[in-house]
Amino acid sequence: MATEVLMPALSPTMEEGTLAKWLVKEGDTVSSGDILAEIETDKATMEFEAVDEGIIGKILIAEGTEGVKVNTPIAVLVEEGESADDVASSAPAADAAPAAEAAPSAPAAPKGPVEVIVPEEQDIPEGTEFKSMTVREALNSAIAEELRRDEGVYIMGEEVAEYQGAYKITQGLLDEFGAKRVIDTPITEHGFAGVAVGSAMAGLKPIVEFMTFNFAMQAIDHIINSAAKTLYMSGGQMGCPIVFRGPNGAAARVGAQHSQDYAAWYSQIPGLKVVMPYSAADYKGLFKTAVRDPNPVIFLENEILYGKSFDVPVLDDYTVPFGKAKIWREGTDVTIVSFGIGMTYALEAADKLAAEGISAEVIDLRTLRPLDKDTVIKSVMKTNRCVTVEEGFPVCSIGNHISSILMQEAFDYLDAPVINCTGKDVPMPYAANLEKLALVTTDEVIDAVKQVTYR
Amino acid sequence: MATRKNPAKPNVSAEELLEYYREMLLIRRFEEKAGQLYGMGLIGGFCHLYIGQEAVVVGLEAAASEGDKRVTSYRDHGHMLACGMDAKGVMAELTGREGGYSRGKGGSMHMFSKEKHFYGGHGIVGAQVPIGAGLAFADKYLGNDRVTFAYFGDGAANQGQVYETYNMAQLWELPVIFVIENNQYAMGTSVARSTKSPALWKRGEAYGIAGQEVDGMDVLAVKEAGEKAVAHCRAGKGPYILEVKTYRYRGHSMSDPAKYRTREEVQKMREERDAIEHVRELLLSGGHATEDDLKAIDKDIKAVVNESAEFAKESPEPALDELYTDIYAKELPAGQEA
Numbered sequence: 001m002a003t004e005v006l007m008p009a010l011s012p013t014m015e016e017g018t019l020a021k022w023l024v025k026e027g028d029t030v031s032s033g034d035i036l037a038e039i040e041t042d043k044a045t046m047e048f049e050a051v052d053e054g055i056i057g058k059i060l061i062a063e064g065t066e067g068v069k070v071n072t073p074i075a076v077l078v079e080e081g082e083s084a085d086d087v088a089s090s091a092p093a094a095d096a097a098p099a100a101e102a103a104p105s106a107p108a109a110p111k112g113p114v115e116v117i118v119p120e121e122q123d124i125p126e127g128t129e130f131k132s133m134t135v136r137e138a139l140n141s142a143i144a145e146e147l148r149r150d151e152g153v154y155i156m157g158e159e160v161a162e163y164q165g166a167y168k169i170t171q172g173l174l175d176e177f178g179a180k181r182v183i184d185t186p187i188t189e190h191g192f193a194g195v196a197v198g199s200a201m202a203g204l205k206p207i208v209e210f211m212t213f214n215f216a217m218q219a220i221d222h223i224i225n226s227a228a229k230t231l232y233m234s235g236g237q238m239g240c241p242i243v244f245r246g247p248n249g250a251a252a253r254v255g256a257q258h259s260q261d262y263a264a265w266y267s268q269i270p271g272l273k274v275v276m277p278y279s280a281a282d283y284k285g286l287f288k289t290a291v292r293d294p295n296p297v298i299f300l301e302n303e304i305l306y307g308k309s310f311d312v313p314v315l316d317d318y319t320v321p322f323g324k325a326k327i328w329r330e331g332t333d334v335t336i337v338s339f340g341i342g343m344t345y346a347l348e349a350a351d352k353l354a355a356e357g358i359s360a361e362v363i364d365l366r367t368l369r370p371l372d373k374d375t376v377i378k379s380v381m382k383t384n385r386c387v388t389v390e391e392g393f394p395v396c397s398i399g400n401h402i403s404s405i406l407m408q409e410a411f412d413y414l415d416a417p418v419i420n421c422t423g424k425d426v427p428m429p430y431a432a433n434l435e436k437l438a439l440v441t442t443d444e445v446i447d448a449v450k451q452v453t454y455r
Numbered sequence: 456m457a458t459r460k461n462p463a464k465p466n467v468s469a470e471e472l473l474e475y476y477r478e479m480l481l482i483r484r485f486e487e488k489a490g491q492l493y494g495m496g497l498i499g500g501f502c503h504l505y506i507g508q509e510a511v512v513v514g515l516e517a518a519a520s521e522g523d524k525r526v527t528s529y530r531d532h533g534h535m536l537a538c539g540m541d542a543k544g545v546m547a548e549l550t551g552r553e554g555g556y557s558r559g560k561g562g563s564m565h566m567f568s569k570e571k572h573f574y575g576g577h578g579i580v581g582a583q584v585p586i587g588a589g590l591a592f593a594d595k596y597l598g599n600d601r602v603t604f605a606y607f608g609d610g611a612a613n614q615g616q617v618y619e620t621y622n623m624a625q626l627w628e629l630p631v632i633f634v635i636e637n638n639q640y641a642m643g644t645s646v647a648r649s650t651k652s653p654a655l656w657k658r659g660e661a662y663g664i665a666g667q668e669v670d671g672m673d674v675l676a677v678k679e680a681g682e683k684a685v686a687h688c689r690a691g692k693g694p695y696i697l698e699v700k701t702y703r704y705r706g707h708s709m710s711d712p713a714k715y716r717t718r719e720e721v722q723k724m725r726e727e728r729d730a731i732e733h734v735r736e737l738l739l740s741g742g743h744a745t746e747d748d749l750k751a752i753d754k755d756i757k758a759v760v761n762e763s764a765e766f767a768k769e770s771p772e773p774a775l776d777e778l779y780t781d782i783y784a785k786e787l788p789a790g791q792e793a
Contacts, residue, residue, distance in 0.1 A: 152793050154596070180596065186626070191585050191619025198589020201574055202524070203793025204596060225579050226586060231788075233565035235557035236781040238574070239788045270782050294784040 002057060002082050004073035010039060010046045012252045013303055017041045018066045019074060028056045036075070037063070042136070042307040043168050052077055057084030114359040116351075117330040121313075123320065130311035138280035138312050139169050139301070142287040143207065145317070147177050150205060153291055154181040156196055157209030157246075166211050167247060167306060193219030193244070197226045200242040205291060210246035213262050213300065227296040228271030243290045245299035248276070249341060249391050250439060252304065256427035261392035263340070266298040267368040267401070273322060274369040276300040278343035280310035282366055285320030293322070302341045323370035327379070331361035334449050335379040337402055338389035339365040342440065345421070346389045349445035358453060368398060376402060377410045384415040385452040389445055394422040416452035421445050467675055469743035475517065475674045476734045477752055479509035482533040483731060484760045485542055486705075489532065489549055492764060493709045498549045502563045505533035507704035510730035511636050512537040514677025515604055515697075518685050522599070526574040526587045527606035529564035530636075530703075534606065538571045542759055546767035554770030558777060569790050581614030583607060584633065588624045588694075591631035597793055602630045602688040610641025612655045621662040621694070628693035632684045633659070635698040636671070642707040643715040656698035666696030672728040702728070 007017065018040040024030055030050045037048045057078035061068055068074065076084040133141075146153050159166045161174040161184040174182045185192040189210065196206040210216040216223065227240045250259035267274045273295055277283045283301070290297040312318075328343070329350060338346040343364050350360040361379050365371060380386050386406055388399030399420030406418055424438045449455075486504040493502050505512075508530075516537045519525075527534045535545050540556065548555025549563050556566045564578040574590055577583040587605025594601040611617060612635055624631055635655050639646055646653050656666040665687060669680040677699060684695040702724045706713040713721075738744040 186619075186622055188619040188622065190616045191623055194582060194585025194616060195589040195592055195620065195623060198526070198574070198586035198591075199593040199596070200589070201586070201791075202590045202593035203791055204593045221579055221582060222585070226577070226582055230567070230575070231784055232781045233557055233561040234567035234575075234781075235555070235560050236784070237557070237569050237788055238567045239784045239791055241787060241791075273783070294787040 002076050002078040002084060003052060003054070005036065005050075005075040005077055007061075007068045007070050007072045007074050008039065008048055009070045010041045010048075011043050012254050013307070014041045014043075014070060016067050016069045019061050019063055019068050020045060022059060022063045024056050026056050026059055030054065030056060030077070043166070050077075054079055057082065112357055114331070114354045114357055116354055119327050119330055124313050124315070129314040131314050132309050133280045133284075133312045134307055134309050135280045135283050135301075136168060136306040138284040138310075139287060140171060140173075142284040143170065144173060144176065146207075146288055146291040147173065147181060150291075152203065153205045153207065154183060155207040155209060156183040156185055156192060158185055158187055158211050160184060160209050165209075167303060169301075169306070170209065189215050189218040190222065193222040194226060196242060197222050197240060200227070200240045200296075201230065201238055205241050207243045207245060207291065210244065212251075212258060212303075213246050213248040214258050214260055216244065216246070216262070223266075223272070223296070223298070224269055228269050231295070232271060239294050240296050241294045243287075243297045243299055245287075245290075246301060247303040247306070248300035249302055250423075250428060250435070253430060253432065253435060254428075255430045259428035261300075261390065261423065262298075263300060263368055263390065263392050264397050264401075266300075267371075267398060271296065272369060273297045273367065274300065275322065275367045276340040277366055278305070278340055278364050280308070281312045281318070282320055282326070282364075284312055285318050286322070286366060288317070288319045289322055292319075300340065305341055320366070322367045323372050324366065325372035325375040326364045326366055327375065328362045328364055329360070331359035331383065333359045333383055333453055334385040334387060335361045335363060335376065335383045336387050336389060336445065336449070337363045337365060337376055337399075339368065339398070340390070342389040342391055345440055345442045345445050348442045349389075349449065352442070352446055353449055358449060358455065360449060365398075371401075373402075373405050373409070377406065380406055380410050381413045384413055385449075386414070386418045387421060387445060387448040387452060388418065389421045389440060391423045391440055394420065394425050397422050416454070419448040419452055421448050467678075469738075469741070471517070472734060472738055472741075472743055473752070475513050476731065476738060476749070477756065478513045478516075478537055479674065479731045479734065480753065480756050481542070481759065482509045482513070482536050484756050485536060485546070485763065486532060488760045488764050489546065490705070490709065492546075492550065492767070497768060498563070499551065500562055501529065502549065502709045503530040503707065504705045504709075505530055505703070507724070507730075508636060508638055508671065508701045509533060510674040510677055510733075511634070511671045511699045511701050512606075514674040515632075515634060515681040517674075517678040518681030519602075519604065520685075522572060522601050523685075524572040524574060524587075524590045524594070524601060524603040525606070526583045526590060526603065527576065528580065528583055528608060528611065529576070529578050530608070531564065531566065531576045535566060535568070535571075535573055535576075538568075538573050540566075540568050540571050540573060542763035543766040546763040547770045550767040550770070551772065552767060552770035553773045554766060559773040560777065560781065569788070581607060581611040581616050584611065584614070584617045585620045587633075588620045588629050588631050591624070591629040591694075592627065593793065595627070595629055600689060602632060602685055604632050604634055606634045606636055608641060609635060609637040609639065609646050609655060610644070610649070612637075612658070613641075613649060618658070618662075621659055621664055624694040625662045625664050628691060630688035630691075631694045632681075632688060633664075633666075633694060633696045635696065636701055637698055638701045638703045640703070640707070640715065642711070643713075645715065654698070656696045659694075659696040664694050664696055665692075666698065669697050669699045671699035671701030672730045672733065674730055674734060
């Protein structure tokens, strides 16, 4: 019986990949464990092995094909004397056009769809060229540019050098800058965070990569007690210019210990600056600002965003200042405040709400400490309603903090209580359906907006 | 406790001996004064005195060169005085005044001096060990031939981060001297009650780090071992461990009733092994100084200490707006750029 060989998922977040190279050809006999092809994921190039024995009856996806969705049939394996056409359905299912989305039902709101207004970029000179880049590429180029700019900058972490980065963020850096400045560490977060802090006190500017921020809990004493407090405890004599960076929050299906958002944790600490970007341009501009900042900076990234593309301005030295939120779209009915991957839900909700005649202003905080409360307050003074969106836990969340600010500083402008959309108050479950339920969803944001706008 | 290794024929000049005497005595008198001010309510919080351990820092500072760095735990007053920080600034920090090294915002456990390459003063047991290796990392990165002294106690020697640091320090051949000040008690727990392997320096062997035990009540033995360690580091051979056997006469902190050891034990150490008394004997028996000379030194030191106490009492409390300064730097503090 002929069987289909399907495009494999080779990482927790992989949805598609490039079929880089076939290592077998039609007619070849393969047995279990033989390498069939090389597949490039967003993280690495992996060899793909045969599970079953048989003859390669037909190759369905040519090598070099990009964007092959997971589970797409890529080849047909036949037995002696069989034909590849014996496969019941060799039509690549994933290629089938998705069923056209049901036309939105007539909006309940009396007015029709609202116009989407995207404000002009403030800090980018007119006529600047933009280039589409993934967050990963933007971050990689930002690190490289800062390493080039200042000899005192180095990057340290697990697998940052020879492995080229567990998430490929540091790809190519070892080749350009050498082992003195791109340093593989043993698996010893507590220790190397302390070493990096000491080197910063002595004048270097370390970039510390945590493979994920979950592992930084081992190092949190040095981040908070050693890095954040030294300037104060030394009466301003001793600073600690250091960037702690790495993926934060949930990836996909990695369970409770690998799926935590630390935005609220670090934002509580005086002496730290906390950055959590959404777009590739902000990843780039804010990272460069982080390296140049004379204070310890927590730079919270997101694994799911790494592969997402955005337009990034083509400028020699693009930086984005801390403490300035970005308004992604203007609106009049409600203010949606978010940051990091939360922006995905915020913007998606705003789109759907626009179709229903609700005009949402969407603010990306970008940095959580310092926090641009003026932009939030100004927006709420206009819309009189606010919903916050984040993936972190609900108790003592960033949203709670925004609510408190609004209550104290814009109370008279609020026409409804602020609603905080957050991750649920549970450790992250592994099961796919439960994980989906544990994270914040676009529908929850839409429901919250409807509540505060009394629709 | 190791027996005294240096007989009465030290290979050291009279001037040097006198200098060690002066420095150790300064630490002791300073600490006694600090204890007194604590009793008067002028110093608050935790205050960990260095009395009994003076030969450790004074011996190692004698082996250091200009530009070498040091970092230690919260029992840090002795280290600051020994590296040349001003007694007035240290005492005023203890009283939480504007004239203190951290303008009153750090306290006994958190003081720094960039000028003297003193990197704290750390309140978390063991945290200074990777930080010390990080200072050495920077020196190696910059290629400036400096070494770092990272001091910690027998208690910190059981912290996991110490061993994470040993591994990296040896792997990267960092010029750091790990100084274990083994005063035999981690707060109230004796070494014997906290570890089955009491030769703490030998734990470095697992990482390939050279080291040795030193009699910490003998300033000359400490200096000699320090010189060996410094030479090892400066030759690019990586880290070195010194386990310095010492003894603290006072409690862990001012609030420690010290029920975990007998009065007799402390008394015996004071009478038989006191490091200052040792140098005093060497000076007198070697004909390097007379009783009158030493009395004059005592008097000078008393004056320095009294002056520091007066300064610490009279210096005003920090201005209230200091509450919100030094949380974030606008630029790197002066002199920090490598």
